[in-house]
Amino acid sequence: MNIKKVNFNTSSTTFYFAAGISYLKEFVDVQHAVMLVDETVFTHHAKRFKDWKTIVLKSGEKYKQQPAVDAVIKQLIAFGADRKTTLIGVGGGVTTDMTGYIAGIYMRGIQFGFVPTTILAMVDASIGGKNGIDVGVYKNMVGTIIQPSFILHDLVFLNTLPEMEWQNGFAEIIKHACIKDAAMFKDLEAYSLKKYRSKKTLLCDLIQRNALLKTKVVIKDEFETGDRKLLNFGHTFGHAIENTYKLSHGYAVAVGMVMACMISEACQGFKDTNRVVELIKKYGLPVHQSYKAKKVIDVMKADKKKVKDVINYVLLQKIGKAVVQPISIDEVEGIITQLEKV
Ligand code: NAD
Ligand code: ZN
Numbered sequence: 001m002n003i004k005k006v007n008f009n010t011s012s013t014t015f016y017f018a019a020g021i022s023y024l025k026e027f028v029d030v031q032h033a034v035m036l037v038d039e040t041v042f043t044h045h046a047k048r049f050k051d052w053k054t055i056v057l058k059s060g061e062k063y064k065q066q067p068a069v070d071a072v073i074k075q076l077i078a079f080g081a082d083r084k085t086t087l088i089g090v091g092g093g094v095t096t097d098m099t100g101y102i103a104g105i106y107m108r109g110i111q112f113g114f115v116p117t118t119i120l121a122m123v124d125a126s127i128g129g130k131n132g133i134d135v136g137v138y139k140n141m142v143g144t145i146i147q148p149s150f151i152l153h154d155l156v157f158l159n160t161l162p163e164m165e166w167q168n169g170f171a172e173i174i175k176h177a178c179i180k181d182a183a184m185f186k187d188l189e190a191y192s193l194k195k196y197r198s199k200k201t202l203l204c205d206l207i208q209r210n211a212l213l214k215t216k217v218v219i220k221d222e223f224e225t226g227d228r229k230l231l232n233f234g235h236t237f238g239h240a241i242e243n244t245y246k247l248s249h250g251y252a253v254a255v256g257m258v259m260a261c262m263i264s265e266a267c268q269g270f271k272d273t274n275r276v277v278e279l280i281k282k283y284g285l286p287v288h289q290s291y292k293a294k295k296v297i298d299v300m301k302a303d304k305k306k307v308k309d310v311i312n313y314v315l316l317q318k319i320g321k322a323v324v325q326p327i328s329i330d331e332v333e334g335i336i337t338q339l340e341k342v
Contacts, residue, residue: 002208006215008129008147015211016152018204021048021115024088024152028113032084034076036099038091041117044160049090053079057095064094064133066142072102086111086149092118092165093125096148097140100131104144113150117157119169120250123176123210126151128218128228137243153207155200163284166193168250170283171234173206175257176213178276179230182320184209185279193283230322233314234260237336240299241289254285263335264315267327272319293337301329 002017016023024033035052040059042049055075057063076085087110089099096114103112116126132143170193177185187206196203214231221228238256242249258277264270277287300311310326317323 004212006212006219008219011147011149013147013215014150015208015215016150017208017211019152019154020156021090021152021154024115025051027150028086028088033086033088034079034081035088035090036072036095036102038095038117041091041095041157041160045157052088055079057091057098059091059094061094061134064098066133066135068098069102069133072098073106076102076106081106081110083107083110086113088113088115090115090117091121092116093121096121096126097131097143098133100129100146100148101133101143104131104146109146111149112146113148113152115152115154115157117154118161118165119158119207120165120172122153122207123169124172124214127211127214151211153211155204155207158203164248166197167284168248171250171253171257171280171285173210174276174279174283174285175231175233175253176210177279178257178316178319179233179314179322180213180217180320181209182318184213185275185319188279189275189282229312229324230314232312233257233316233322236260236300236303236311236313237296239303240296241291244295244299245289245291247286247289251286252289254280255287255289258287259336259339260313260315262339263313263327263332264317266335267313267325268315268317268323270316270318272316275319276316291340293333293340296336297329297333300332 001019004015006013030051035054037054037056038059039056042056055072087099087103089095096116099112103110114126116122129145129147132140135141177188217227234253234257237259238253242252261273261276280287309329311332312324313327314322315325
């Protein structure tokens with residue numbers, strides 16, 4: 001196990017890397033804690049929760065909505081949860097988002113921490129303090145920015161994670177490598193998903209490196225005015241095709257990264273699109289998707305991250321070095337139409 005405390009502007013988070021969930025008892029009072037556990041995780045790992053008060057959350061993005069929040073709050077009241085209670089979210093990003101949000105509003109805010117159980121939640125969703133829910137079709141429309149007091153990684157949970165969720169998580173890992181870490185990009189080229197799954201020490205190092213990479217970006221820019229925007233690499237186009245073409249988030253981001261590389265060639269003289277494409281393929285992720293440019297542009301125009309008629313596109317100068325370039329929506333439309341694949 002590796003314990004690391006990191007300081008944000010006004011709070012701190014302690015990471016327990018490569019720990020066991022039972023280690024929670026060393027620093028959380030079981031009597032004053034409630035776990036919110038993803039239903040699938042609970043089904044697979046029921047024994048691991050037997051000492052804890054537990055509320056089971058239905059699995060899936062469609063339950064990251066207000067009715068589920070209300071139901072949890074009622075159960076917390078029934079448990080007699082008060083200001084001294086700590087909430088612990090055990091699951092993927094849906095669970096960590098829900099837990100952080102509920103902890104932020106229950107009795108005007110109680111302590112919380114996470115035990116992320118997907119790769120995506122370990123390297124991305126659990127980090128940064130953004131916690132929120134969807135409102136109908138509008139993703140993450142309502143929420144808070146509060147850092148968790150702790151994040152504990154227990155890799156045993158990953159034994160039951162489906163292949164597709166591994167791939168989704170690795171899309172964000174590849175993203176991190178592209179924007180900030182050329183050495184990690186090389187490691188990813190040298191190894192494979194199979195290798196990481198079979199060699200726990202390699203996987204531990206990779207997950208820890210990615211969790212700390214995102215943490216560092218967030219610490220520099222807790223309220224998203226600068227560097228944190230780089231984490232949107234692959235996400236502008238990715239988000240625009242994710243719902244329209246019913247792709248998983250990781251798949252959409254993978255295609256979005258390839259699109260961003262092509263725009264980077266034109267706007268930043270980027271030369272390594274091919275390496276990015278090969279790496280994405282190596283991890284079982286797609287590199288293209290047929291799309292209708294008009295449809296995609298319509299979604300982009302509605303994006304809440306768009307400022308007036310300009311999109312802040314995250315582009316690569318080289319592998320490991322990203323920049324934000326404002327591009328007019330008309331220009332983006334031109335490029336996307338030119339590259340249209342139907
Ligand atoms: P998820 O929580 O829906 O988990 C994916 C699937 O894996 C679910 O079906 C879940 O039941 C299952 N699962 C989880 N752990 C498992 C395990 N150990 N074994 C077997 N099955 C398991 O999704 P996710 O991909 O982890 O996260 C996506 C969510 O995270 C989205 O709602 C997204 O908005 C959010 N997110 C938030 C941030 C943030 O900064 N707050 C960043 C990125 C993503
Ligand atoms: Zn993402």
